[in-house]
Amino acid sequence: MSGNSFGQLFRIHTFGESHGHSVGVVIDGCPANIKLDIKAIQFELTRRKPGQSKITTPRNEQDSLEILSGIEGDITLGGPICITVKNKDQRKKDYTDIHKVFRPSHSDYTYHSKYQIHASSGGGRSSARETIGRVVAGAIAKQVIKKFVPEYDTIAFVQSVHQVNFKTSDYKEWNTIKKVRDDTEKSIVRCPHAETSQRMEECIVNAKSQGDTVGGVIQSMTYNTPVGLGDPVFDKLEANLAKAVLSIPACKGFDIGSGFSGTTMLGSEHNDAFYHKNNKVRTHTNHSGGIQGGISNGELIVLKAAFKPVSTIFKQQDTVSKTDLTKTVYKPQSGRHDPCVLPRAVPIVEAMVHLCIVDSLLKQRALQLNA
Amino acid sequence: MSGNSFGQLFRIHTFGESHGHSVGVVIDGCPANIKLDIKAIQFELTRRKPGQSKITTPRNEQDSLEILSGIEGDITLGGPICITVKNKDQRKKDYTDIHKVFRPSHSDYTYHSKYQIHASSGGGRSSARETIGRVVAGAIAKQVIKKFVPEYDTIAFVQSVHQVNFKTSDYKEWNTIKKVRDDTEKSIVRCPHAETSQRMEECIVNAKSQGDTVGGVIQSMTYNTPVGLGDPVFDKLEANLAKAVLSIPACKGFDIGSGFSGTTMLGSEHNDAFYHKNNKVRTHTNHSGGIQGGISNGELIVLKAAFKPVSTIFKQQDTVSKTDLTKTVYKPQSGRHDPCVLPRAVPIVEAMVHLCIVDSLLKQRALQLNA
Amino acid sequence: MSGNSFGQLFRIHTFGESHGHSVGVVIDGCPANIKLDIKAIQFELTRRKPGQSKITTPRNEQDSLEILSGIEGDITLGGPICITVKNKDQRKKDYTDIHKVFRPSHSDYTYHSKYQIHASSGGGRSSARETIGRVVAGAIAKQVIKKFVPEYDTIAFVQSVHQVNFKTSDYKEWNTIKKVRDDTEKSIVRCPHAETSQRMEECIVNAKSQGDTVGGVIQSMTYNTPVGLGDPVFDKLEANLAKAVLSIPACKGFDIGSGFSGTTMLGSEHNDAFYHKNNKVRTHTNHSGGIQGGISNGELIVLKAAFKPVSTIFKQQDTVSKTDLTKTVYKPQSGRHDPCVLPRAVPIVEAMVHLCIVDSLLKQRALQLNA
């Protein structure tokens, strides 16, 4: 109810402020007796952590997970799994000025208006550190899905940064999951196309050098989703994915399949014709993005998430302050911020997709007569 | 849990198949002792109903609401409000062929896979008739919001049809809610700009004449939302709006504020500078779309919803059938379908926005010390 | 959230006031493609209906169900099932006086305080007519359970009326479900022991003749529940059953297994020793009432529900009125009320048990690796 939970059967509750004791997550509804690969969970956290490359914030956090409950050795017990990560490099002083002024396009003003209080340092709950719990839970969700659907996978990558676009038809390896993943991880931007990745990196470095920031688009592709996931009418799979993606900090848009560009097509162009192959019903095109009538049809689930440029820039801006509503200015003197969130947002998008899929999958098992 | 409910405190449950006895909605959590304008609810239903103009389906439904519970005279009792609309013009025979073949880009295949059964006529739950319950509930939600925030309103309009775009800067009346509404309702397409509306209408008529269909974009603007609505982190106001909008049939994309186009801006261009006017904190620009950190900031909430072209076209298409998975073809002989859903989707988008706002508003009242 | 829903995966929403248009229920989460026995649903409604014997209220209602959605022919479609029953014998004038005075131990005062309005006739939502939706949903739930567990059954019966107790050890047929059911239904009180039933009937008739009312205890026994239902720690099976039972109008107490009487036993007397028979783990005694640690252990689930005497008596009582808070008196001139709710509450208790079991069963299927 109060906004810090996601999912229904596989339900997560994140907690923690960016400069408090810890951030973490409670996962309720993870099936019992599953042997987890704990290193794989930590691996995802490391993909998300700050300081991983020259284009990410220099905040120095190891982000090592600590298991408080629900797992014995590496086996799930069926009870709630609580995993935390301590906040170490907090530097409370870095942020002393931010509570005097409302930083433009940050949540300072809205949090203050809603709660009449704000964490004294850092972004509190609006910090990207909150997503640590999502990444942990997503990594576990993926392992649970693979117990039921071994060939399942979701890969996200950066499709654009500012005005640098990755034309996905320029890349030829989409059908080899491992290759896509390896090529994506080789790139510090997380774009599998080396040449485009290089241009994106230059774009980010350039913005950073000017104290400015850039946004972009992440695309996510889910392979081998079983047919039948998603619940009409309000819990359509794409509706849950949209909510999942829009709940990520800085996300401003969501597309499934043809999305906005599909609005300029004719019905006769857009319809995905069915055919039959290897005992499966398939579609020739995939403008539907793997979901029809809110239910997965077995094709690749393709979605896009738009991220705005980071709000923290190192330029002077007009604003007002909590104590003086007349005009003031704001310019951070220093700080540890990403010039572009997209590279680190890739594992977060993947995590949110895993969480949607695992929840739909468990629900589907509950209601099918012959599950 | 099972997908037919939306909202938490102001919670709705829709029910009904397109060719069954009735469609309807149960609304639980409507405050007691509110005097409703029943005609205003019926008015919204009439905006959504088929056959309202030459560019909508000729299915002949009056869509008159019937109140089964929760309202006495026109006063809410505090208990669940059940309102139904009977299905009258069902013509079961129109659809006898559709259950032999899986119509391309319809939900026939996925419903069949998920449920192993499908309503014998029409789209069942995937029909747009399901949205009747949403429009009824949304109309009540709006009246509830206005009890607390009299100046509240949401207006949606058609921003594009196929390749016809309405450049919103060409229209000058955005600040006069009544004028925007009147101009929108004057247009059978529901675009407030008369000249663009005319071109959109021609585009739809032209597609129809060729047995084809078109999609487009609806924009929604919410005026006078109180500051403070929305719940970090998963129930951010934009996340709930995204889910609400993506749950509408045929919707494939969602944008809040600058959305996808904001991804090509620099942070220094995108940030919304605060200023102070008439004892209120305001922003000069509104790339945030009225929401920052998941919480409304009092500016106009601006969102876009992308709708694909309607799947029912009157052209022969390749497909497979339930009984024969090898190739077959499908061409509807007749039928009553919209060549473009957008004009009728406008009140549905508005309804979903009302439902998000009323729920956040009630939640906010619960948790504020000085509500 | 707002109190008119029960269950999570198999979720019901009841609606309707006693003197409004209809009462009914929406059931969301019923698996698709189940062939229902509609007559069996109507049969349960008829067990609950007024006027069924000389010891029940003479309100004349046929309580015939009408299916609005979710079922085609007699097959479930997987969407929400809406079933209504019209209110026919409303006699609004019978109740004109009750809204001037707060009838003692009725909900008049609390509803008025909470909602500042009350249905102008009858009890509104606090009427026992609300339970029609529960009985319909429970009857469907039972049929769903039996698809998975054919030997499942729940039988409730009247264990005491006022000071007339049925000593259950006096009855020898507990192991023959059909016999218990037949003997119970033969009795207009719904006590399977003919001699005790006769004494209970006399007690009720006697109270009625004096314008007074009586309460009592219903016992429910669930046969052949699968091992493993119920979710620690807050959704323990007995916790859900307790809520289910206490939500029935006039219910004031709940016992599982040894219940209150078990509090006077020693641990060495109370513990249920395990043994092994026919490849099953069983217990010699069943003080646990079929649930241990919140999870069913496969033994008979035995619970008791205490019902207070009906509040509507035909004697003059002191009270206050809405318009005059100083002393007034209340004496109904006529009216159609049960002198004892227990006979008609038996199918309601059964329905609530079915609803708890079906929900736990579906949840268990979702989370088991090898369901």
Add this chain to the structure above:
Amino acid sequence: MSGNSFGQLFRIHTFGESHGHSVGVVIDGCPANIKLDIKAIQFELTRRKPGQSKITTPRNEQDSLEILSGIEGDITLGGPICITVKNKDQRKKDYTDIHKVFRPSHSDYTYHSKYQIHASSGGGRSSARETIGRVVAGAIAKQVIKKFVPEYDTIAFVQSVHQVNFKTSDYKEWNTIKKVRDDTEKSIVRCPHAETSQRMEECIVNAKSQGDTVGGVIQSMTYNTPVGLGDPVFDKLEANLAKAVLSIPACKGFDIGSGFSGTTMLGSEHNDAFYHKNNKVRTHTNHSGGIQGGISNGELIVLKAAFKPVSTIFKQQDTVSKTDLTKTVYKPQSGRHDPCVLPRAVPIVEAMVHLCIVDSLLKQRALQLNA
């Protein structure tokens, strides 16, 4: 959904096994900007902790709370509050035998059947240590309630132990909350009547000396509840209280107001006549237990909770084991168990009542027009 959460607006999630790293709770929905008395929270934990007297288990735990999130200094931030208590005195070896055999009336068999795995030491989630999170959350809930209703309080006490009954009419101080609380806390049994407390203590010591255990009844009284809390029909206040109480380990029964004993009264005896005093509507008697029609009426909320005798006895018992389903015997050689849970269950009952009240209170604020 998966059983470890309670409440809707003020929602808690407990986690942790008895012999794992920590136990704890996440509280979501606590209003922001409330100054908490942290010592008062720890005080309740200390009332619950083991080893507090000669009649409680000698397990040696300080049970010191640690705040991970949601509170800065002592002020709530509006985000989720995570509080943990480390498990220190775990003695894993104490329990090595218990996973070979199914201890009678414990959850060993049902957990094993449901999850196919069980925490290797201790009771895992079925341990009473899980209730630490409830007590922490309840203590915070109480402080939140008192922000809105300063005169609110709930006091529970032991009403019976085995066959020793406290006749509450023998105690004369019920109207002085502080006196009742002081007298209760003076007693190691937590019965405010000194002479009865002495006899209860003797009863417990006697059972312990024989390696046996005893149960009993706890009564809880809630003072100064606002009129209007509770939501018909399924979330009646007594239904929520029943679930809350039955979710406590070892609880087997629940009574509200007259409860089971009210079933032998006539309606004319049982009805609570209204009168008017000091501008308030009151009732002369309180057989309703402060709740009518599921909604609080402002009178004392009186409930009872039945607790069975503790299952761990130091006597040889017949049972079966996981590996050998034929007969075996079980006798704990040592262990640290309470001979009677009631003294330590008193603060847990209070906590569960606070949690029900705070949730109803926040919900009521959301839906009232003039809150």
